[in-house]
Amino acid sequence: MSSPADFFQGRSVLITGGLGFIGSNLARRLVACGAKIVLVDSLVPEYGGNLFNITDIADSVKVNISDVRDRYSLKYLVQGQDFIFNLAGQTSHLDSMEDPETDLAINCAAQLSILETCRKHCPGVKLVFASTRQIYGKPNYLPVDEEHPLNPVDVNGINKMAAEFYHTLYSNVHGLKACVLRLTNTIGPRMRVRDARQTFVGMWIRQLLEGRPIEVWEGQQLRDFTYVEDVVDAMLAAALSEEGNGRVFNLGGDPPISLRDLAAMMIDLNGAGTFNVRIFPAERKKIDIGDYYSDFKRIRTALAWEPHTPLREALVCTLEYYRANIQHYV
Numbered sequence: 001m002s003s004p005a006d007f008f009q010g011r012s013v014l015i016t017g018g019l020g021f022i023g024s025n026l027a028r029r030l031v032a033c034g035a036k037i038v039l040v041d042s043l044v045p046e047y048g049g050n051l052f053n054i055t056d057i058a059d060s061v062k063v064n065i066s067d068v069r070d071r072y073s074l075k076y077l078v079q080g081q082d083f084i085f086n087l088a089g090q091t092s093h094l095d096s097m098e099d100p101e102t103d104l105a106i107n108c109a110a111q112l113s114i115l116e117t118c119r120k121h122c123p124g125v126k127l128v129f130a131s132t133r134q135i136y137g138k139p140n141y142l143p144v145d146e147e148h149p150l151n152p153v154d155v156n157g158i159n160k161m162a163a164e165f166y167h168t169l170y171s172n173v174h175g176l177k178a179c180v181l182r183l184t185n186t187i188g189p190r191m192r193v194r195d196a197r198q199t200f201v202g203m204w205i206r207q208l209l210e211g212r213p214i215e216v217w218e219g220q221q222l223r224d225f226t227y228v229e230d231v232v233d234a235m236l237a238a239a240l241s242e243e244g245n246g247r248v249f250n251l252g253g254d255p256p257i258s259l260r261d262l263a264a265m266m267i268d269l270n271g272a273g274t275f276n277v278r279i280f281p282a283e284r285k286k287i288d289i290g291d292y293y294s295d296f297k298r299i300r301t302a303l304a305w306e307p308h309t310p311l312r313e314a315l316v317c318t319l320e321y322y323r324a325n326i327q328h329y330v
Contacts, residue, residue, distance in 0.1 A: 004236045008033035014081045016040045016068055016114070017049070017088035018061075021191040022130065024053035025228045026085055026235055031060045040077060040088070042067040047090060048192045052328040068110040071117065078114070078122045083239050086114060086129045086167075089160070093134065093287055096156035107159035115170045115178075126245075127167065127178040128238045133250070133292060135161040135182070142222075143256075143295035146182075146248055154287040164248060171246035179244035181234055183251050184294050187314055188228030189321035193329045201225070204266060205322050206330060207273075214267070214275035217284070219260035224253040224293035227309035227317075237303040244303060252294030253307045269315050 013030055017023045018039025030037055039061050041049040054061060066073040068088045078084065089107050090096065096103035111129075118125050135158075136144050137151035152158045164180050171178040185199060193202040204214045234251055238244045257265070260277065267273035280288060299305045322329065 004029070004240065005033045007240055008035040008083075008236075010034060010036065011082040012036045012038075012080055013083045013085070014038045014040060014077060015085045015087060017047075019043065019049035019051060019053055019063070020087065021048055021053075021188075022186060022228060022231060023085070023087045024050075024190050025188065026087075026232050027054060027061055028057055029232050029236065031057045037061040038077065038081075039063045040066050040068070042088075046092070046095070050190070050329065052325070053190045068114060069105055071113045074114060074117045075121055078118050078125065081122055081125050084114075084118065084125055084127045085235060085239070086111070086127055089130070090156065093154045093156045094284060096154055096159070097283070097287065100155040103155050103159050107156065108162045111163035112166050115166055115176065119170060119174050119176055123174075123176060125177070126239055127176070128235050129163065129167045129178060129180045130235075131164045131180050131182045131248070132157070132160050133182050133184045133294060134289070135164065136289070136292070138289045139292055142291060143252070143293050144250070145295035146250055146298055153289060168246050168248065177242075177245045179238040179241075179246075180248040181238060181251055181299075182248060182294075183226065183231060184253065184292070185223055185225045186228055186231050187225050188318050191228070191318070193322060193326070201262075201318075204263065205318060206326070208266060208270045208319070209322055209326050211272075214263045214273065216259055216263050216275050216277050217280045219258060219263070219277050221259050221288075222256040222291040222293055223259060223262070224256045225311055225314065226251050226253045226307055227314035230307040230309050233308075234299065234303070234305045237305045241303050247302070249299035249303070250294040250296045251299065251307075252296040253311065256291075256293035257311065265312065266315055266319075269312065270319055
């Protein structure tokens with residue numbers, strides 16, 4: 001397999017959700033590789049896009065403020081692209097239950113529109129789609145591998161599951177090269193900390209830096225976490241390899257940790273803070289999945305990927321970033 005620096009030099013790359021958490025970190029890496037990058041983002045306040053995320057690379061990328069629900073702009077944007085990293089989405093599980101039609105439009109219908117537009121106007125493109133571990137629902141066994149039954153517990157999971165199937169269908173039936181990555185809890189610089197719409201860890205970061213107690217709901221649940229730079233590594237590996245076409249891969253992180261222990265670790269690394277244990281709010285308890293951590297042997301075997309950043313290191317880097325930049329995210 002070629003190195004990303006060699007492979008992406010001069011290649012045309014489109015990143016949907018490119019001003020968001022993962023998209024902006026991916027863009028930064030691709031800039032270093034010499035790619036020609038277009039970032040598409042709606043900048044809808046609820047969805048995490050932030051122009052500050054690309055301040056240091058703004059002169060090296062093109063930004064198109066557009067919504068993936070706009071099929072007419074998509075037709076223009078996909079043409080001539082070598083790669084599309086399809087990261088745009090509505091990430092809040094609670095929002096998906098309160099406004100299911102918007103979640104359907106963004107996480108399902110728009111994904112089909114992207115694929116159909118690529119089939120018609122850019123059939124040689126390679127797509128990497130960011131899915132979620134939420135589609136598994138409450139695990140029947142741990143760690144969860146890709147053979148685990150899919151049983152989403154919320155509207156967001158159902159729509160992301162459908163979008164996955166669209167990507168693999170278009171790859172296996174229409175020959176449109178697409179790979180799906182099921183992300184677990186991704187953390188790192190540039191994640192949303194304004195609220196818990198993207199990740200509860202972001203809200204915990206904000207609470208720590210503002211001197212407020214972390215709110216831990218129950219706390220015994222086990223989770224795994226992937227540092228954003230490791231996620232970027234996985235996305236580049238998926239783009240580089242033909243082995244992933246038409247396939248689905250879990251990402252993950254070793255080892256799993258309880259939410260109570262995670263809160264204690266973050267307080268220790270911050271040098272100050274407290275946490276309070278609360279019962280789950282009723283509306284969230286109904287869609288909580290309990291313990292979850294991934295088996296990611298499939299991607300390790302097929303794409304030679306595994307996470308390299310220890311959780312403590314990931315949290316230190318994240319805390320340092322927000323100490324310097326919190327004003328741009330709240």
